[in-house]
Structures are given as structure tokens and as C-alpha cells.
Amino acid sequence: MIWSDSKRRKWKTAQTPYFCARIDSTTAMNKHRAPRQTSSSKSFGAEASTALTLPPIVAQLMAPFRDLFTAPVWSHVLVLITGATLATGKRTVTSALRAMGLGEAADFALYHHVLSRARWNSLAVARRLLAMIMGQFVSDGAVVIGLDDTIERRWGAKISARGIYRDPVRSTEGQFVKVSGLRWLALMALVPVPWAKRRWALPFLTVLAPSERYHVARGRRHKTLTDWARQSILQVRRWLPDRKIVVLGDSSFSSLGLIAAIRGHVTFVTRLRLDAALYAPPSPRDPNRRGRPAVRGAKLPKLSQVLEDANTKWTKLTMPYWYGGERCVLEAATGTALWYSSGMPPANIRWLLVRDPAGERETQAFLCTELDAAPEDILSWFVQRWSVETTFQESRQHIGLETQRQWSDLAIARTTPALFGLFSLIALWAGDTKLTGKLRPKGAAWYAKAEPSFSDAIALVRRRFWAIENLSVSRLSRDSVEIPAAVLQRLTDTLCFAA
Numbered sequence: 001m002i003w004s005d006s007k008r009r010k011w012k013t014a015q016t017p018y019f020c021a022r023i024d025s026t027t028a029m030n031k032h033r034a035p036r037q038t039s040s041s042k043s044f045g046a047e048a049s050t051a052l053t054l055p056p057i058v059a060q061l062m063a064p065f066r067d068l069f070t071a072p073v074w075s076h077v078l079v080l081i082t083g084a085t086l087a088t089g090k091r092t093v094t095s096a097l098r099a100m101g102l103g104e105a106a107d108f109a110l111y112h113h114v115l116s117r118a119r120w121n122s123l124a125v126a127r128r129l130l131a132m133i134m135g136q137f138v139s140d141g142a143v144v145i146g147l148d149d150t151i152e153r154r155w156g157a158k159i160s161a162r163g164i165y166r167d168p169v170r171s172t173e174g175q176f177v178k179v180s181g182l183r184w185l186a187l188m189a190l191v192p193v194p195w196a197k198r199r200w201a202l203p204f205l206t207v208l209a210p211s212e213r214y215h216v217a218r219g220r221r222h223k224t225l226t227d228w229a230r231q232s233i234l235q236v237r238r239w240l241p242d243r244k245i246v247v248l249g250d251s252s253f254s255s256l257g258l259i260a261a262i263r264g265h266v267t268f269v270t271r272l273r274l275d276a277a278l279y280a281p282p283s284p285r286d287p288n289r290r291g292r293p294a295v296r297g298a299k300l301p302k303l304s305q306v307l308e309d310a311n312t313k314w315t316k317l318t319m320p321y322w323y324g325g326e327r328c329v330l331e332a333a334t335g336t337a338l339w340y341s342s343g344m345p346p347a348n349i350r351w352l353l354v355r356d357p358a359g360e361r362e363t364q365a366f367l368c369t370e371l372d373a374a375p376e377d378i379l380s381w382f383v384q385r386w387s388v389e390t391t392f393q394e395s396r397q398h399i400g401l402e403t404q405r406q407w408s409d410l411a412i413a414r415t416t417p418a419l420f421g422l423f424s425l426i427a428l429w430a431g432d433t434k435l436t437g438k439l440r441p442k443g444a445a446w447y448a449k450a451e452p453s454f455s456d457a458i459a460l461v462r463r464r465f466w467a468i469e470n471l472s473v474s475r476l477s478r479d480s481v482e483i484p485a486a487v488l489q490r491l492t493d494t495l496c497f498a499a
Contacts, residue, residue, distance in 0.1 A: 054100070055465045058082050061429055064128055073118045076111050084399070084422055086462055086494060091400030091419060098497070101490045115418075116411040123205075127239050129421055130189065130204040134240070136428055137191035137202075142244040144190040144381060145236065146201050146388040147253060149209065149225055152416055153181040158407045163211030183209045184416055185228045187236065188391060189424075190248070190384045193431060195439045196451045197321065201387035202427055203395075203420035207232055208413050226258045237265045248385040254367070256344040263347065263369040269381050272351055272367040274304040278337035281348070296340045303353050303365050306333060314355075317376055322383060331355050332375045339367070352378050394454040395423050423454070429464075430457035466491070 058078050069077055083096025093111050097103060134143065151165050159182070167179040185208075188201035207228050215222040233247055245266040254270045262268055280297035306312050314331040322328035333353045340346040349367040352375050356363070368378045395401040399422055404415045430439050441449040441456055483491075 054078060054082060057464065061425075064132055065125060068124050068128065069118075069120050072110075073114055073120065076114050080111060080114060081422065081425075082465060084419070085426065085458070086465055087400070088494065089400065089497075090403040090405075092403065092405055095400075099490065099494050101486055103493075112411070115406065115414045116408045122414060122417065123235070125421070126205040126417075129424060130236070130239060132428055133189045133191060133202050133204060133424060134243075136431060137193065138189070142246055143240060144199075144246045144248065144384055145233075146188045146190050146385050147185070147229055147233070147247055147249040148188075148385070148388045148392075149183055149185050149252065150392050151179055151181045151183055152402050153179055154402070155180050156407070159412065160409060161208060161210040161214050161412065163213060165211070182412070182416070183211070183225075185209050185225060185232065186388070186392075186420060187232055188388055190387055193427065195431075199384050199387055200427060201384075201391040202424040203391065203417075204424060205232060205236070206417035206420045208416075226253060226255045229253055230258055230261045233262050233266060237262075246381055248382055250385070256339065256341055256347055259339075259347045259349075259369060260345040267368065267370045267373070269366060269368045269378055272303070272339075272349075272365040274307070274363075274365055275302050276365075277340055278302065278351070279340050279346075281338055295346055296338050300337055303351065306353060307355065307363060315375065317354075317379065319376075319379060319383065321380075328361075329357065330361075330379075331357050332379070334375050336371050350378070354379065391423065395420060398454055398458055399423055399426075426458050426461050427454070429461050 058081065062078060062081060065077075066074060079100055079102070080093065080096050083099040083102075084091050087095045087099040089095065093115070094103075094108070097105065097108060097111060102108070151167065154162055156162070161182055162180060163183065164178050164180055165183055167177040170177040170179075184206050186203050187205040188203045190199045190201050193200050209223070209225055209228045212222045229249070233245075237245060247262070247266050247268050249268070249270045251271040251273075254272060259268060278300040280300055282294040282297045285293045301309070312333050314333050317330045317332050319328045319330060331354070334350060336348065336350050338346050339349050347369070348371060349369060350371050350373055352366045352368065354364050354366070355361075366378055366382055392401075399419050401416065401419055404419070406412050406415050439452045439456060439460055441452040442459065443449040
């Protein structure tokens with residue numbers, strides 16, 4: 001039986017769940033059909049308008065990712081990336097299309113299919129993005145990576161991976177607040193940028209970590225947050241086989257199982273409890289003694305006891321850049337020990353106890369899997385982790401995190417990592433003076449801004465995207481500038497419907 005194109009299209013739409021379930025990200029994607037040429041698409045330009053409104057520099061900036069997509073999908077990717085950069089407020093597919101002047105395009109569904117159906121490898125995109133970050137900001141030396149999780153607040157019964165989690169923003173020590181949403185594990189490269197003193201955290205790999213209820217309902221083995229962290233860290237190790245990698249995590253990743261899995265591949269720095277059970281290394285085994293060899297030696301004092309001990313030797317450390325950019329003077333005590341818990345593999349660690357002689361800051365303890373690491377190195381590494389929290393905040397404020405409205409599993413798994421990746425792309429583009437010019441902070445008479453922030457970076461990139469060659473049809477020497485009606489309409493809609 002011979003089917004018409006319209007009948008075949010309806011059949012494929014009805015079989016969408018099947019195709020989504022069978023998607024293999026490592027295989028090539030089938031070519032999409034050309035968009036239908038309707039009166040609206042001809043007038044507003046499904047392809048013609050895209051060619052007119054798409055800045056030529058976008059294809060140049062996105063060139064490193066070109067071989068990861070087929071030609072039909074690539075043209076839609078460029079439109080979505082440009083639209084998501086120019087749009088304000090929500091970062092949905094429709095808002096990106098409106099920012100590109102494609103609000104009347106009849107083939108709008110194809111842009112949704114980039115996230116919900118198209119076959120492209122997310123890991124390959126993450127690897128390419130990491131290579132770009134390393135090439136521009138950290139060409140040699142140690143690679144410092146921040147590891148943290150965040151909750152994307154989402155509601156709706158159709159979101160299968162949604163769970164109920166503790167809200168880290170609204171919860172306090174005396175109050176536990178729950179929130180509905182998706183939990184993401186983000187790996188960010190902590191890199192020095194030429195326009196700021198502090199390091200910026202640039203996301204390159206974001207993984208969805210569903211709740212236990214999600215896996216139990218589908219008969220799968222549940223992966224904890226530390227399981228996802230282990231897989232992600234080892235994946236980065238395979239991507240950067242010849243570089244020293246330092247991974248920073250908060251107390252959620254202070255796990256003996258995680259340390260045992262990654263300590264031979266990376267240097268891991270995290271917090272340590274003051275009441276952690278520390279032991280001396282086991283004595284050499286007596287060949288005449290029967291039984292299993294000892295896994296630990298004599299028990300050592302807990303760090304809380306070391307803190308109160310008058311015989312503890314404290315070393316003065318001056319940190320030129322502490323939390324908030326302040327210069328800080330601290331006292332530190334350090335040593336090596338065996339961290340052990342029953343049923344878990346023991347870990348040789350260097351512990352670091354830090355206190356404030358002025359008593360203004362809380363006493364903290366850290367561990368490092370590199371036994372000969374200096375205390376100032378451990379502290380300087382861990383302080384950089386604060387940039388991860390800044391990236392989470394600025395992603396919600398400036399690139400519309402938590403505003404997307406996808407329902408399908410594949411689109412949800414792709415959209416949030418894409419937005420985090422857009423954060424890194426904007427930082428890369430803003431740092432290239434040949435393409436965008438020099439990045440300067442935007443201050444005011446009432447606000448002296450010392451360093452450029454992400455809002456300055458995205459404003460610089462937007463200005464470059466809007467300044468396309470065909471934006472003005474008048475001569476440069478005239479005082480008045482004539483702007484094409486279509487471009488003026490795009491600018492007006494983007495400003496008037498920003499909220």
C-alpha cells in the first residue's frame with residue numbers, strides 16, 4: 001500500500017513514544033523533510049527569514065559543533081542558540097523563535113524536534129565544549145572542576161523524573177522545606193577569566209539524577225547522587241587523560257565509596273565531619289599471625305578533639321581571596337590519617353582543620369586525597385567552589401533556567417544541560433576580543449561595578465548578534481539610521497514582551 005506524505009506524517013506523530021524510546025544517541029539522524037512552503041512561511045521566512053535574521057557570526061562561533069549534527073538539524077540548532085541568547089524572560093523554544101522573527105513560521109514543530117526527537121550525542125557535545133573551555137582558558141596545568149547538584153523547580157504529573165527534594169534555599173537548620181522538581185548534577189570547569197579576579201564556573205556536563213521512586217517504578221537499579229558523580233568524574237578522566245584533574249565537592253559527596261572509586265584518577269577535595277572516625281595506618285603484617293590482615297591501626301583523636309587540644313600546632317595562613325573576595329587570615333592544622341567506616345573501603349587522606357583566630361568565621365574541616373598537598377593549595381582549591389553557586393544563581397536570572405516547559409523525557413533531559421552549556425558559550429564568546437570586543441562592566445552613578453559579571457557578558461554578545469550586516473540600510477555617515485521593518489519588529493517584540 002502506498003501512503004501519501006500527509007498520512008505517513010500522521011503515522012509517525014502517533015508513534016512518537018516508540019521512536020523516543022528507541023533513540024540511540026551514537027547513531028546518525030535521519031534527514032528531516034524540507035519545511036512546507038505556506039503563505040506565512042514565505043512571507044515571514046521559514047528559511048528566507050532565517051537567512052536574513054541569523055547573524056553570520058553565529059555559524060563561525062558554533063563551527064566546532066558542526067560535525068555533531070546533520071545539516072537539517074544544524075540549521076535549527078543555530079536558530080535556537082541565537083534565539084535563546086537574544087530572548088529575555090522564559091527560554092522556551094517558542095520564545096527563541098519569536099526573538100528570531102519566526103513567530104509565524106509554519107514549521108515550528110521541527111525546532112521542538114531538535115530536543116524531543118533528533119538523534120545527536122549529548123556526551124559528544126559536552127566533550128567538545130570542555131575542549132573549547134580548556135583551549136581558551138586553561139591550556140596547561142591542573143584542571144579544577146566543581147561538582148554540585150541543584151534542584152530545577154518543576155511541577156506536573158507528566159514529568160516522570162520529577163521528585164520531592166529538600167529545598168536548599170528555603171530550608172534552614174530548624175526548618176525543612178520540600179520542593180517538587182528535577183535534580184541535576186553539574187560539572188563545571190573553574191577557570192581564570194581575563195576580566196575578573198575570581199574564577200568562573202563554566203558548566204560543560206550536566207546529568208539528570210532522578211529520585212529512587214523513579215527507578216523503582218520502572219524496575220531499574222537506583223543510582224544515588226554519588227553514583228552519578230563517580231560515572232561523570234571517570235568520564236572526564238577519559239576525556240582528559242594527560243591532565244591533572246582536581247575535583248571539588250561539598251559535604252554531599254564526602255563518601256568513602258566515591259573516594260575509593262576515583263582517588264586513583266583525580267585529586268578529590270571535599271568537606272570532612274569533625275566527628276569522623278580517623279585511624280592510623282595498619283602495622284606491617286606479622287607473617288606468623290593467622291587471620292585476615294588488619295585494615296586500620298590505632299584510633300586517632302577526632303578533629304573536634306584536635307580543635308580543643310592545647311598542644312595542637314597551628315599555622316598562620318593568609319588567603320588573598322576568600323569568600324566574597326576578601327583577604328582573610330586563618331589558622332590551620334593538618335595531618336594524614338586513615339578514614340574508616342564499617343563496611344566501606346578505608347581511605348588514606350590528608351585532613352585540614354581551619355579556624356578563624358578572630359572568631360568571626362565557623363571552624364571547618366576538609367579532606368584531600370593527595371597526601372602531600374599543601375594546606376594553602378587545599379584551601380585555595382576549595383574556595384573556588386563558591387563560583388559554582390554563583391553560576392546557578394546567574395543561570396536562573398539571565399538564561400531562564402526553570403522557565404522551560406517541555407514534557408517529554410528526552411526534551412527534559414536535553415534542555416537544562418543545553419541552557420547550562422549556553423552559559424559557558426556566552427563566557428567563551430565574550431572572552432574572544434576578536435569577535436566581540438573588550439568586556440567592560442556596566443556601572444552607574446549609584447553603583448561602582450569593579451568587575452564585569454555574566455550580565456555584562458551576555459549583553460556584549462547580544463549587542464554583537466543584533467549588529468548584523470543588514471541591520472541598517474542607510475549610510476554610515478548619516479545621523480538618522482533606517483532599520484528594516486522586520487528587524488524593528490523583532491526588536492520591539494523582544495523588548496515589549498520581555499516578562
